[in-house]
Amino acid sequence: MTDGGRHPLLPVAERWFDATEVGDGIYRITEPHVHAYVRSNAWLVRGSAAHLIVDTGLGVGKLADELAGLLDRPVIAVATHGHFDHFGGLGEFAERAAHPDDGDVIEAAGDYVTLRAATYPAALLDEFEAAGEPVPDLLVDALPAEGFDLARFRTPPVGITRWLADGDVIDLGDRSFSVLHAPGHSPGSICLWEAGSQTLVSGDVLVDGEPLLDQLPRSSPADFAASLRRLADVPVRTVYAGHGPAFGRQRAHEIIADYLARRA
Ligand SMILES: [Zn+2]
Ligand SMILES: [Zn+2]
Structure with missing residues (x-):
C-alpha cells in the first residue's frame, strides 16, 4: 500500500456520502469510506424556507455537490x-454557524487532520491511544475523486458567518x-x-454505543455532567447524534444516568 504517498490501490468512490432519510424530513449523512473511528454523522433537515445541515464530515468529499438534489433552498450549515x-x-456553504467557544479551533489551524499515519497530528495519535484503537495507515479506504491528493489533504479552513448562543433560534420556515x-x-x-x-440533534454530547x-484536551468533565443533567430535563423523543444511529428518550436517559453514575 505505501509507496511514498501515492496509494495507487485505493479505488475512487462513486459517491462519497451516504444520505438516508430517517423520517420527518431528516436525512442521516455518513462517509462510508472514512475510518470508523472518525466517521461522524451529518444531519440534513429540510424546511419550507431553508435547509439545515448539522455537521459536515471530514471535508474530503464535496458535500454540497453530492447533496445538490436535496438542497433546493438556502442552506444554514x-x-x-x-x-x-x-x-x-x-466551508462549502454560504451560511456557516458555530458557537464562539469553539470558534478559534474551527477558524484556526489548531485541530487540522491529515489522512496518512506519517503526518497524523499528535492529538489524533493521542486519541487513538486513549481509545485503545490501533493507529490505521490511512483514515480513508477510497478516494473521493480521480486525482485527489491524499498526502496533501488538510481540513479545509473556514470562516464562521454566524455565531450561535444558547437560546438562539434557527428558523427553517415551517x-x-x-x-x-x-x-x-x-x-x-x-x-x-x-x-x-x-x-x-446532539453532536458529541449525547452519543449511543x-x-x-470527556478527557480530550479541551474537555471538562464537570461541564459535561452539568450539560447532561440539563439534557435529562429536555423531553426528547428522538436523538440524532454525532456518531452512530438515532435513539429514543429511554436510551438517552440510560446514557445520561450511566455517565453520571460513573462520575459519582
Ligand atoms: Zn465526534
Ligand atoms: Zn467531538
Whole structure:
C-alpha cells in the first residue's frame, strides 16, 4: 500500500456520502469510506424556507455537490463543535454557524487532520491511544475523486458567518431549532432542539454505543455532567447524534444516568 504517498490501490468512490432519510424530513449523512473511528454523522433537515445541515464530515468529499438534489433552498450549515470530523465541509456553504467557544479551533489551524499515519497530528495519535484503537495507515479506504491528493489533504479552513448562543433560534420556515449550549466534550459544543417534533440533534454530547469523550484536551468533565443533567430535563423523543444511529428518550436517559453514575 505505501509507496511514498501515492496509494495507487485505493479505488475512487462513486459517491462519497451516504444520505438516508430517517423520517420527518431528516436525512442521516455518513462517509462510508472514512475510518470508523472518525466517521461522524451529518444531519440534513429540510424546511419550507431553508435547509439545515448539522455537521459536515471530514471535508474530503464535496458535500454540497453530492447533496445538490436535496438542497433546493438556502442552506444554514452548523458545526456542533470544533472537532475535525464534524466541520470539515462547513466551508462549502454560504451560511456557516458555530458557537464562539469553539470558534478559534474551527477558524484556526489548531485541530487540522491529515489522512496518512506519517503526518497524523499528535492529538489524533493521542486519541487513538486513549481509545485503545490501533493507529490505521490511512483514515480513508477510497478516494473521493480521480486525482485527489491524499498526502496533501488538510481540513479545509473556514470562516464562521454566524455565531450561535444558547437560546438562539434557527428558523427553517415551517420548523425551527433552538440552540442549547452544552459544553464539556468541548467548550463550544451545542445541541439543536426542535420542540414541536421533540427532536434533539446532539453532536458529541449525547452519543449511543461509544463512551462519551470527556478527557480530550479541551474537555471538562464537570461541564459535561452539568450539560447532561440539563439534557435529562429536555423531553426528547428522538436523538440524532454525532456518531452512530438515532435513539429514543429511554436510551438517552440510560446514557445520561450511566455517565453520571460513573462520575459519582
Ligand atoms: Zn467531538
Ligand atoms: Zn465526534
